[in-house]
Amino acid sequence: MNKNSVAGNNSGESLKRALFDNKVIIMLVVLCFACILIADTNVSYIASEVFTRFGRNTCLVLALIIPCLAGLGMNFGIVIGATAAQIAIFWVVHWGFTGIFGFLLCVVLCTPLALVFGYLLGKLYNKTKGAEMITGLVLGFFADGLYRLFVLYIIGGVIPYDDPNLLDRGFGLRNAFDLTGNIKYALDDISFLTVLALVSILMILSTLAVSLHDKKKGNPMDSKKIGIRLVTGAAVLVFSFVARMIPITNQLFGGTRLIFTDAALFGGLGLILYGIMGFLIRRSKGEKGPGKAIGTAVLGGLLMAGTVIAPVREIYQSIQLPAAAYAVICIFCMFNNWITNTRLGQNMRTVGQSRSVATSAGINVDKTRIIATCISTVLAAWGQMIFLQNLGTFNTVQQQSNVGLYAVAAILVGGATVQKANNKQAVIGVFLFHTLFVVAPLAATKVVGDSAISEYIRMFISYGIIAVSLAMHAWKSAGGNKNKGADAQTAAAVAVTSGASDLPDSSS
Numbered sequence: 001m002n003k004n005s006v007a008g009n010n011s012g013e014s015l016k017r018a019l020f021d022n023k024v025i026i027m028l029v030v031l032c033f034a035c036i037l038i039a040d041t042n043v044s045y046i047a048s049e050v051f052t053r054f055g056r057n058t059c060l061v062l063a064l065i066i067p068c069l070a071g072l073g074m075n076f077g078i079v080i081g082a083t084a085a086q087i088a089i090f091w092v093v094h095w096g097f098t099g100i101f102g103f104l105l106c107v108v109l110c111t112p113l114a115l116v117f118g119y120l121l122g123k124l125y126n127k128t129k130g131a132e133m134i135t136g137l138v139l140g141f142f143a144d145g146l147y148r149l150f151v152l153y154i155i156g157g158v159i160p161y162d163d164p165n166l167l168d169r170g171f172g173l174r175n176a177f178d179l180t181g182n183i184k185y186a187l188d189d190i191s192f193l194t195v196l197a198l199v200s201i202l203m204i205l206s207t208l209a210v211s212l213h214d215k216k217k218g219n220p221m222d223s224k225k226i227g228i229r230l231v232t233g234a235a236v237l238v239f240s241f242v243a244r245m246i247p248i249t250n251q252l253f254g255g256t257r258l259i260f261t262d263a264a265l266f267g268g269l270g271l272i273l274y275g276i277m278g279f280l281i282r283r284s285k286g287e288k289g290p291g292k293a294i295g296t297a298v299l300g301g302l303l304m305a306g307t308v309i310a311p312v313r314e315i316y317q318s319i320q321l322p323a324a325a326y327a328v329i330c331i332f333c334m335f336n337n338w339i340t341n342t343r344l345g346q347n348m349r350t351v352g353q354s355r356s357v358a359t360s361a362g363i364n365v366d367k368t369r370i371i372a373t374c375i376s377t378v379l380a381a382w383g384q385m386i387f388l389q390n391l392g393t394f395n396t397v398q399q400q401s402n403v404g405l406y407a408v409a410a411i412l413v414g415g416a417t418v419q420k421a422n423n424k425q426a427v428i429g430v431f432l433f434h435t436l437f438v439v440a441p442l443a444a445t446k447v448v449g450d451s452a453i454s455e456y457i458r459m460f461i462s463y464g465i466i467a468v469s470l471a472m473h474a475w476k477s478a479g480g481n482k483n484k485g486a487d488a489q490t491a492a493a494v495a496v497t498s499g500a501s502d503l504p505d506s507s508s
Contacts, residue, residue, distance in 0.1 A: 028432045039442035044318035053434040055325040056390040059383030062332045068421040070372035071352030076404040077136035081380030084114040103186035110381045118377030122370030184392040188322035195323040200236035260319035264303040271300025333423040412469035
């Protein structure tokens with residue numbers, strides 16, 4: 001067999017593997033396009049809705065990644081974190097705190113409550129090893145019942161609560177109330193330049209803290225890397241103040257919403273420059289090939305090209321990004337990446353691969369799983385706060401009911417499994433799931449002619465995606481190497497004893 005035949009067979013096998021590994025994503029992309037064609041709706045409306053939902057829901061989905069890393073599967077128990085956030089909102093609204101201060105007070109109040117809930121949930125997960133997903137699902141229903149008892153009777157009936165605007169029948173909270181004038185858009189109304197200033201300060205402080213920690217531990221410091229980060233943070237901080245004094249930059253970036261046209265223009269330019277710098281760095285190191293530089297530069301060019309193409313520009317103009325909410329999403333992603341590369345993250349990864357290997361390596365398996373559950377619950381509570389301040393209306397009884405369902409469905413759409421999940425899969429999943437969530441009811445209404453069917457379609461989509469994704473994951477696992485479990489344990493043991501920072505995934 002000649003080399004060309006071997007290369008052709010290898011490329012064909014690679015293509016088949018890629019299609020098989022991304023079958024869920026491909027299926028959802030096809031469904032989204034089909035529904036868009038059937039619905040025959042303005043694409044600008046769809047794009048605006050999807051980006052709004054992305055800013056509102058992504059943090060809740062990102063809260064699922066750490067439990068997957070630790071082998072807990074999809075944490076349906078994030079419903080409990082959502083209830084912690086909602087309990088905090090009751091009191092902040094009752095006390096009359098508003099704006100960003102009221103939002104931050106909600107975060108302060110819900111965090112210790114979410115930690116307690118997460119600790120108890122983690123303890124229960126340790127008692128039900130191997131059945132964490134069904135445990136989290138059932139416990140979510142149980143917590144939902146207790147929560148409803150709390151808001152419908154205990155508040156006002158047992159705990160004194162004399163707010164006539166919130167009480168119903170003298171006891172129990174009203175079924176719904178508006179957060180306008182309280183914490184609605186508290187985070188979203190922070191200007192882009194203010195976000196830049198806060199992010200740059202955070203970048204400078206975190207860089208200094210890491211460098212001091214490394215110096216204290218006697219670890220070698222990369223002074224060049226630290227210098228670049230400090231200079232970059234200082235430059236962004238200076239720009240955030242100078243831009244306010246220049247009319248054109250203040251007009252572009254001084255508002256609370258960033259028009260996607262401007263974001264695509266400057267973001268695309270940044271990607272092109274980043275790609276060029278990456279290519280030059282590879283050349284200076286003597287590395288051959290462009291690596292990811294060309295792909296990055298091409299993506300930047302496509303984003304910029306859309307700003308001058310009339311139909312695409314119209315879609316761009318319809319998208320408004322709340323800068324602070326998107327900045328928090330980036331911080332959540334950076335946190336997930338950071339904790340993955342810490343010693344705790346390595347322990348979580350080892351526990352997720354094999355509990356017996358982790359125990360042999362001296363890792364406290366139960367404690368590690370509890371920590372992962374606590375982190376997930378706290379992130380879910382913060383994510384629910386971001387969700388509610390953007391939504392602006394609060395359904396007291398049912399707001400938390402489908403939090404776990406929608407978050408799990410979204411991350412599964414992105415290609416995640418019960419054993420593996422990352423930021424990229426969460427981001428892709430939120431975009432695809434909420435695109436389908438927007439266009440499927442419109443398509444169904446177009447076909448059936450009844451708008452009331454839309455909510456049933458949404459529930460069908462959510463449960464159907466979870467069922468199909470898990471079935472496809474089982475199909476993939478069944479078709480894999482029979483010795484993969486033993487190989488994963490062996491690799492985990494080698495990685496632990498050698499101090500490796502990355503372990504292979506048993507589902508890959």
